Amino acid sequence: MRILVVNVNTSRSVTEAIGAQAAGAAAPGTGIVPLTPAFGPESVEGNYESYLAAVAVMETVRAHPGPFDAVIQAGYGEHGREGLQELLDVPVVDITEAAAGTALFLGRSYSVVTSLDRTVPLIEERLRAAGLSERCASVRASGLPVLELERDAAAAVDAVAEQAARAVARDGAEVVCLGCGGMAGLAARVGERTGVPVVDGVTAAVKTAESLVSLGLSTSKVRTYAPPRPKRFLNWPPPQAR
Template sequence: MRILVVNVNTTASMTHAIGESARKVAAPGTEIIELTPDFGADSCEGNFESYLAAIAVMDKVLNYPGEYDAVIQAGYGEHGREGLQELLDVPVVDITEAAASTAQFLGHKYSVVTTLDRTVPLIEDRLKLAGLTDRLASVRASGLGVLELESDPERAVAAIVEQSRQAVENDKAEVICLGCGGMAELEARVSEATGVPIVDGVRAAVTIAESLVRMGLSTSKVRTYATPRPKTITGWPISQATRTVHA
């Protein structure tokens, strides 16, 4: 089984960290292919960057030259999953939805701890659209930018731990979801500080994608995510195409 794990930003070191996290939970025989978009922002922390990332991720996936069995969009609260589902015949799993759905197997209420406060509404909207807000206790911001997760990891861990504690103590969360693909590898430290299960969206997405492939299931093409109708799309794909797509 081969799974494409696509970062939503252009920071290659973060793509690699996401890929390594995915490999740690992948079953024997599952190959993880990490992809970085060819254009876009070095971190996604707002609507403009998120919409740009949606185009970049679709472009990158459509230009991947090999075969694959599933795609994971590794951006928390980002746009674009629906477009991928229309374009592809394989399962598409978004880490936001993967983390939240997994959390609901582990406790009554869950909270998301993310980066900047401006990303909170994006995450809330994605969870609402996915029908995953009924058991959402809160979405909390650590106050740190995405790139600070790499440049100042100890400060990042301290801020994430503090917001996770507040989510458990004040918001009555019983599970914490790490609200950024770049937070991979932090589960143990946050769990030790809070005493609750910690869900990383990348790892959750890998196990969900594997399960869908093994069960022979993929996106319904009957209505909402039907394949786009053939038509002329000017300037698409943006990157140099290596296979035929809708154009």
């Protein structure tokens, strides 16, 4: 089984970290193929960047020669998963949803701890749109930008653990999801500090994707995610994505 794990930003170091995280969770026989978008921002922290990243991920996956058995979109709270589902026949797993879907089996409610406060609304909206928000106790921001989280792991653990602890004490969270692709690798340390299960989106997505492939299940094509109709495009795709 080969799984494409697509970073949403164009920072190769983030792609590498995500790839390593995914590989560590993969079952024997699962090949992880990390992918960086062919265009877009170096980090995604808002709607403009997220919409652009969504399109970049779609075009990059479309241009990928394959074959692959599943695709993971490795950005937290980002737009685009629905479009990938239209374009592909294989299962598509968003790490935001994989983390939440996993957390539901571990406690009555979960919180997400993300990077900047401005990304909180995006995550809330994605969870709501996915039908996974009812048991979301809160989405909290650590205050650290995406690239900062990656650069200074110790500071990241401190900032994330502090908000995770507040989520447990004040919001009634029983599980914490690490709400940023750049938090790959922090789960164990945040778990020790808070005493609750900590879910990493990338590893959760790998197991979800493996499960779907193993069950022989993929995206329903009867309505929302039917393939795009044949259509003319003006000036698209751009040269870099061909």
